[in-house]
Amino acid sequence: MPFRLLVPFGLLCALLPLHHGAPGPDGTAPDPAHYRARVKAMFYHAYDSYLENAFPYDELRPLTCDGHDTWGSFSLTLIDALDTLLILGNVSEFQRVVEVLQDNVDFDIDVNASVFETNIRAFQTPTGMPYGTVNLLHGVNPGETPVTCTAGIGTFIVEFATLSSLTGDPVFEDVARVALMRLWESRSDIGLVGNHIDVLTGKWVAQDAGIGAGVDSYFEYLVKGAILLQDKKLMAMFLEYNKAIRNYTRFDDWYLWVQMYKGTVSMPVFQSLEAYWPGLQTLIGDIDNAMRTFLNYYTVWKQFGGLPEFYNIPQGYTVEKREGYPLRPELIESAMYLYRATGDPTLLELGRDAVESIEKISKVECGFATIKDLRDHKLDNRMESFFLAETVKYLYLLFDPTNFIHNNGSTFDAVITPYGECILGAGGYIFNTEAHPIDPAALHCCRRLKEEQWEVEDLMREFYSLKRNRSRFQKKTMSSGPWEPPTGPGTLSSPENYDRAREKKPTKQKISLLSCPSQPFTSKLALLGQVFLDSS
Numbered sequence: 001m002p003f004r005l006l007v008p009f010g011l012l013c014a015l016l017p018l019h020h021g022a023p024g025p026d027g028t029a030p031d032p033a034h035y036r037a038r039v040k041a042m043f044y045h046a047y048d049s050y051l052e053n054a055f056p057y058d059e060l061r062p063l064t065c066d067g068h069d070t071w072g073s074f075s076l077t078l079i080d081a082l083d084t085l086l087i088l089g090n091v092s093e094f095q096r097v098v099e100v101l102q103d104n105v106d107f108d109i110d111v112n113a114s115v116f117e118t119n120i121r122a123f124q125t126p127t128g129m130p131y132g133t134v135n136l137l138h139g140v141n142p143g144e145t146p147v148t149c150t151a152g153i154g155t156f157i158v159e160f161a162t163l164s165s166l167t168g169d170p171v172f173e174d175v176a177r178v179a180l181m182r183l184w185e186s187r188s189d190i191g192l193v194g195n196h197i198d199v200l201t202g203k204w205v206a207q208d209a210g211i212g213a214g215v216d217s218y219f220e221y222l223v224k225g226a227i228l229l230q231d232k233k234l235m236a237m238f239l240e241y242n243k244a245i246r247n248y249t250r251f252d253d254w255y256l257w258v259q260m261y262k263g264t265v266s267m268p269v270f271q272s273l274e275a276y277w278p279g280l281q282t283l284i285g286d287i288d289n290a291m292r293t294f295l296n297y298y299t300v301w302k303q304f305g306g307l308p309e310f311y312n313i314p315q316g317y318t319v320e321k322r323e324g325y326p327l328r329p330e331l332i333e334s335a336m337y338l339y340r341a342t343g344d345p346t347l348l349e350l351g352r353d354a355v356e357s358i359e360k361i362s363k364v365e366c367g368f369a370t371i372k373d374l375r376d377h378k379l380d381n382r383m384e385s386f387f388l389a390e391t392v393k394y395l396y397l398l399f400d401p402t403n404f405i406h407n408n409g410s411t412f413d414a415v416i417t418p419y420g421e422c423i424l425g426a427g428g429y430i431f432n433t434e435a436h437p438i439d440p441a442a443l444h445c446c447r448r449l450k451e452e453q454w455e456v457e458d459l460m461r462e463f464y465s466l467k468r469n470r471s472r473f474q475k476k477t478m479s480s481g482p483w484e485p486p487t488g489p490g491t492l493s494s495p496e497n498y499d500r501a502r503e504k505k506p507t508k509q510k511i512s513l514l515s516c517p518s519q520p521f522t523s524k525l526a527l528l529g530q531v532f533l534d535s536s
Contacts, residue, residue, distance in 0.1 A: 029345030030352040036399040038355050040088055042368070043392045046383060049367035050077050056104065062367035063381040071385075072136065074105050080389035083436055087393055087405060128178035129153045129199040146200040150193050153179050154218030157225035157234070158432050165443040180225075183218065184237055191244030192260040193218070209260035210249055212271035217433040220276060223283055228430045228440055238284075253292040254313050268314055270300065272307035275330035279337040287341055294334055298350055304374040305357040307331055318375065326370040326382070327362060329390035329435065336398045340406065351398045358391075390435035405429050405437060415445060 046060070054060040054067025058076040061068055070076065078097060085094040122134040131140050132148040156176035164173035186202055187193050192209035211219060219241060226235035248263035249255045255274060257267035275297050281290035300311050307330075310322030332354055339347040361377050362368045368387060372380040397403055404411075407427030415424055422445035429437040 029348045032348065032399040032401065035348075035352060035355055036396060038359075039392060039395045039399060042355070042359065042363075043084065043088060043388065043396070045363070046367045046388055046392070047081055049365075050081075050383075050388075053366050059385055060367050060383045061381045062364050062369045062383045063379060065366040075101065077383075077385040077388060079105075080385040080434065080436075084388055084393045084396075087396060087403060087437075125199045127182050127199055127202045128175065129182050129197065129202075130156075130175075130179060131199060146198050147196050147205050148199050149196050149214040150183060151213075151215055151217045153197070153199070154183050155221050155433055157221050158228060158430065158438065161225065161229055162438055162443060165447040168447070180222070180234070180237075187241075188260045190248060190261070190263055191240060192248060192258070192263070193241075194260045204260065207260045208257045208266050210257040210267075210271075210274070211245060211255050211277050212257070212274040216273050216276060220280055220433055223280055224430050224432075227283065228438065228443070235284075242284075253289070253296050255293070256313070268312065269319060270297070270311040270313055272309050272311075272325065272328050273330060275307060275328075276333055279330075279334035282334070282337040282341050287338070290334070290338060291342070291344070294331075294338060295346075297331055297334075298346075301331060301350065301353060301357075305353075305361060306371055306374050308374050323373045323375055324371055324380065325374050326380075326384055327358060327368060327387045327391050329386060329394050332391060332394040332398065333435070336394045339398055348398065351395055354395060386434060393435050417445065 049062065049065075050060040050067075053065045055078060056075045057067030058070045058073060059068060060066075060077060079101065082094060082097060082101075085091075085097070122131045122140045124140075125131065125146070129148065130153060131144055131146065132152050133144055134140055157173070157180060160172040160176035164170050182202070183193060183197075186197065186204070188209075193215065194204040194207040194209055195214040196206035197204050206214070209215070219238060222234050222238035222241070225231060226233075226238065245255065248258050254270060255277065256265050257269065258264060259266050278290040278294040278297070281287070281293070297307070301307055303316075304318070304325075306325035307328065308318040308323050308325060310319035311317070312319050332351065335347040335350045338344065358368060361371055362379065364379070367383045369379040370382045370384065372378045397405055400406075404425070405427075407425070409426045409428075412426035413424045414421055422441070424439060424441050424445050426441060428440050430440060431437050
């Protein structure tokens, strides 16, 4: 298949000089082509620096031009950068790196890894909520803490439901759903969840409720899981949370932290991780509220040239020891979603400011460095993998309106499977929390069914595929007379082959695990593998 798959305010002028491609006197928006090229150059400066100086370590240390392991010792930056290569159009490098990773990466290693960060699981607990850390070789260590953050429990449904669809094994989706439901059942009487919970007892350990660090992607996955799986229950759960969040944590389009049982303010701060929220609001169609909150967050960016990890809302300044900006993507992510929904040029201006700020402050000889302190621009010797997986990706997509990710269904790939024709690459991609896109169609087109479902499913496919394709072919050939199915040996109309097709068990077919072969557009019509060429 083709891959279509801080500075005080007074110093801001020194930080952000006159931009090439910036809005002119007539108010024109930044030039997307100019910034698209700049973003692509940013990616390759960071990517090449990682390959030359850090691979096979997890991450690049840009100030010393070497690498180190962080989340599991499996070349995390390279894995995270894979689909960004596709989005930038570099299919050949994507294919090369896939082969490199297949040949060199081994997950059966004696390393303790974050369950949340790696999406590798350990769900065998009395509550069904997973531990926060697991050893990739030995499982959960005997002395492992049972305290896990809310996001670490509720951020699995997107990947695990996909995995269940592609493998035919329901266990992955089942454990993810159990974890979601246990959190839902643990919410307070006013409808809020805390920040950390004991997965053995189900007791809340940290009772601060908000939308930021430790909770964020739980809410994100309720919405994205609902969209990906067309699951009304997941969306209903999020909408109930959304009511409680508005009632108890929102103040003047900012979102504070409150005590989960009482609703009293515990921390009047904005965390940079919360900047995903306008994007999530956009996904559910709440555009006006999304834009108002986004503009609040954008004022913080303009104040410092980035988003500090914590920002004290009443004081209008950073929080001590939380002054840094590790090149996070969340505000850019929200800008991308909102721009797709509104076309408001203000959102391109955020993208412009992000490019200019990151290049001005963070760019060094070997990549881009975390900003340790936005007040004086001190740097830290780290480039986290999400910079290539998320920050650069969302920037590029903001400035690339015709990217295949933004497909509205006008183009697609028609593929022939053992069960008839299906569609891939028609758009509607769902990003996981690390900005890796999932094609919803693949959950259906490439799914492997449980054996006991195959016979009934096959018969239904035969009936509806025959009916649908006859209708479609008649429309295309109306001027040349009525269509009749082909006859003779090897075709559907041959009685002996029709009976044989009904009786044949799919288990006898030699099909690779995730086989989704692409077919050209001249081969879109098919009945049980019999292809009818459309040469009109």
